[in-house]
Amino acid sequence: MITNEIDSNTVGGVPLSASQSNVMDKDDFLNLLVTQLQHQDPLNPTDSVEFTAQLAQFSSLEQLGNVNDNLSDLKMFQASLNNSQAVALIDKSVTAEGNSLELSDSGQTPCNFELEDDAATVAISIYDHTGNYVAEIDCENLQAGRHALPWDGTDLKGNPVTAGKYSFEVLAENARGQTVRTTTLVMGIVDRVVFENNATYLISGNQKIALGDVIQVAASGEAQAAAQEAPIAAEPKSMLRTLPNYMINGGK
Numbered sequence: 001m002i003t004n005e006i007d008s009n010t011v012g013g014v015p016l017s018a019s020q021s022n023v024m025d026k027d028d029f030l031n032l033l034v035t036q037l038q039h040q041d042p043l044n045p046t047d048s049v050e051f052t053a054q055l056a057q058f059s060s061l062e063q064l065g066n067v068n069d070n071l072s073d074l075k076m077f078q079a080s081l082n083n084s085q086a087v088a089l090i091d092k093s094v095t096a097e098g099n100s101l102e103l104s105d106s107g108q109t110p111c112n113f114e115l116e117d118d119a120a121t122v123a124i125s126i127y128d129h130t131g132n133y134v135a136e137i138d139c140e141n142l143q144a145g146r147h148a149l150p151w152d153g154t155d156l157k158g159n160p161v162t163a164g165k166y167s168f169e170v171l172a173e174n175a176r177g178q179t180v181r182t183t184t185l186v187m188g189i190v191d192r193v194v195f196e197n198n199a200t201y202l203i204s205g206n207q208k209i210a211l212g213d214v215i216q217v218a219a220s221g222e223a224q225a226a227a228q229e230a231p232i233a234a235e236p237k238s239m240l241r242t243l244p245n246y247m248i249n250g251g252k
Helices: 026-038 048-086 218-229
Strands: 092-097 100-103 108-114 118-127 133-142 143-151 164-173 182-189 190-198 199-204 207-210 214-219
Touching: 026 048, 048 190, 048 199, 048 207, 092 199, 092 207, 100 108, 108 118, 108 164, 133 143, 164 182, 182 199, 182 207
Parallel strands: none
Antiparallel strands: 092 182, 092 214, 100 164, 108 143, 108 182, 118 133, 118 164, 190 199, 199 207
């Protein structure tokens, strides 16, 4: 039996604000526990076992609160560390997983990708920013590893397309007609770093690359030398009879 009524909007006789009355922390629970002891019935005091259980619950609540605070601090520290590492990538050449293309006014850009095994036929489909199928590149007999097939910036009819953002996908098959696993890549020199919605992005020209997608970092000079040594098909061959692009774009 409690001899005095306890207002739900007060703790230990201290009024709570509107925001405080909706959220309770460890101090509020401690005040409630003390208030309960102060207003217990002298003829029917709180059972010692129950009181011990309440103390244990309060101790667990306090520890969980401390763990949550420590995790929040650790998350902030990790975010600041990632941001510092990202800033250090400015003026570095990065390679990341992605399928975006940036066609400049010069009208040519490479499609970078990696083959897991040797491929007898390779087909690349290129799409504009609205998802329309605009061009294709076909090639034969590429070895496993990274490749860069040049796109001359023309559509299926050979007409030049507008400079801007495009995307591409790659389909490859070996000599037995089995699918070869491919990974599309984006490459560029980091101009700046932006932080949006708790995420870090590297900006290279008009391309936005998520920091988590980066798989390789190199000095810009080293990257250019490596790009010159990368296998490039000098003359992509038509292979519409062996691997038509409708296998990629659904008959378009």
